[in-house]
Amino acid sequence: MKILMVTPMPPQSQAPGAIPLVLHAELTGLMQHHQISLVTVAGLEPGEQEAVNRLASVGLDVRAVRRTQPQGWQRWQRRWSLASYWLSGKVPWRTVWFWESEVQHILDSLLAEKTFDLIIVEDNAMGVYSYRTNTPLLFTEHEVRRPRPIDKAGLRQSNLLLWILKEADWARWLHYQRSVWRKFDRVQAFTQRDAEAISTLAPEMAGRVRVNPFGIEIPSPTDVEAQEQDTILFTGNFTHAPNVDAALWLGQEIMPLLRENCPGIRLWLIGIYPPPEVRALACSDIQVTGPVPEIEPYFSRAALVVAPVRIGGGMRMKVLQAMALGKAVVTTSRGADGLATDGRRPPLVTADDTFGFAQAILRLLSDDSSRRELGRQARLYVAANFSAQSYANRIETIYAEMQGARS
Incomplete structure (x- = not known):
């Protein structure tokens, strides 16, 4: 054609x-x-x-x-x-x-x-x-x-x-x-x-x-040995309001629960044009980077990728991208929109409330074997259905x- x-x-x-x-x-x-x-x-x-x-x-x-x-x-x-x-x-x-x-x-x-x-x-x-x-x-x-x-x-x-x-x-x-x-x-x-x-x-x-x-486009998988313990990643274009909302929910409500149970936890917020309220989240265990030359090294180093999106429509590239790289993902039911195929649920973890989201992160961070297997299954799933x-x-x-x- x-x-x-x-x-x-x-x-x-x-x-x-x-x-x-x-x-x-x-x-x-x-x-x-x-x-x-x-x-x-x-x-x-x-x-x-x-x-x-x-x-x-x-x-x-x-x-x-x-x-x-x-x-x-x-x-x-x-x-x-x-x-x-x-x-x-x-x-x-x-x-x-x-x-x-x-x-x-x-x-x-x-x-x-x-x-x-x-x-x-x-x-x-x-x-x-x-x-x-x-x-x-x-x-x-x-x-x-x-x-x-x-x-x-x-x-x-x-x-x-x-x-x-x-x-x-x-x-x-x-x-x-x-x-x-x-x-x-x-x-x-x-x-x-x-x-x-x-x-x-x-x-x-x-x-x-x-x-x-x-x-x-299916990338090469990340090196599981490069993962840094208790490091989680959220990435998004912060000109998009749902990404700002997600970052604020993550930094203001979810991170305090994570600190209580995982004192060494670190969060990376990566994306262009973070507004003042997102930049204000930066502290000893939250890094707001702004734009980066390449995102893959951060995906590789992160133990877990999160996408706590609560509003907006469409499908989430950040979720699909992480899965294609072989990363375990915690997101919301809205963040997983579009990923079910033929009645099969995608291999990721979803939670829609603050406590449940924090608990899902903690469970995967404490279980290296389950987290890596979830990432492996995620990559296979994306390659089979979303190339x-x-x-x-x-x-x-x-x-x-x-x-x-x-x-």
């Missing part, structure tokens, strides 16, 4: 956030049997410009809008442009931030000059564009934003104007998501929870939603169904 992928950022095998890793696994899996063209935006985040160069160097047809750091009056011009777009429109700020008018020009010219068998549009930020074609359109919803009550607690933590803007922005998500989903022949969600949310929020989409958990090729195969199945519906 000739496939066009449209992504909000370049696929990367090493990145501080989950989306570039998901995109890279998808691209790797599809490139095995298909001809891919890529339209993307290369911003100022670490490695994005270099990623475009690497993809082009291996012969991929890449059409990238390259952002540069505006200087002087251009900086104020961009800020005004973004603010005007948000104030005059109905789209959420995240979409405004990713918007580039040049992307629409590239799409229009590319669809006029080339014929594709399938167009895959990744993330709701790219759903704002027009796709003027009769080619089957598949949209990937990375995370459904659900309506919620007004966040009165947030008012106590920020100034009034900022709080009003955040609440107004959140209120835009329902209408915006519906308008995006309706453009596409099929919408794939990573978890059953998100698929059901789409069908609930937009009942007319129920017949077009499919569950397709993302894949990962890059497995993900691509499921996309091919959805495409075949789309073709059948058209015939």
Whole structure:
């Protein structure tokens, strides 16, 4: 097949956030049997410009809008442009931030000059564009934003104007998501929870939603002998609110219970842009690193990986990544979303309350044999069900169904 992928950022095998890793696994899996063209935006985040160069160097047809750091009056011009777009429109700020008018020009010219068998549009930020074609359109919803009550607690933590803007922005998500989903022949969600949310929020989409958990490029396993006793790791992009909530729950409520029963315990919190409240957790046994050049050495040294995520949707790359590396994982039921296959529970430990989460950590830290066996089973499970090729195969199945519906 000739496939066009449209992504909000370049696929990367090493990145501080989950989306570039998901995109890279998808691209790797599809490139095995298909001809891919890529339209993307290369911003100022670490490695994005270099990623475009690497993809082009291996012969991929890449059409990238390259952002540069505006200087002087251009900086104020961009800020005004973004603010005007948000104030005059109905789209959420995240979409405004990713918007580039040049992307629409590239799409229009590319669809006029080339014929594709399938167009895959990744993330709701790219759903704002027009796709003027009769080619089957598949949209990937990375995370459904659900309506919620007004966040009165947030008012106590920020100034009034900022709080009003955040609440107004959140209120835009329902209408915006519906308008995006309706453009596409099929919408794939990573978890059953998100698929059901789409069908609930937009009942007319129920017949077009499919569950397709993302894949990962299977890395070499970590060296079990490199594990450091009583060291636990949480990693995440801290621009994402669920990761901030997880870090605060871990540092403020779970760690005190762990200290009582395991005095030598250490926690690493690793990820870009930790906000002040996360940085404030740093102490003698909690290290807040910020971004690191490579995450694998930290995975290797950690005795246990934890993902105490309580809010948000989508699937957790941090969990899948740890399992693929052969690490034992403690997470919540929400953190394990998307990992069950054919009725089989994934080989990890889940707990949804503070005491239960702490006890699960303590049990695994005290039993080297069980912890290592859990990590071994986790790696086998991911390799069998969540490889890059497995993900691509499921996309091919959805495409075949789309073709059948058209015939």
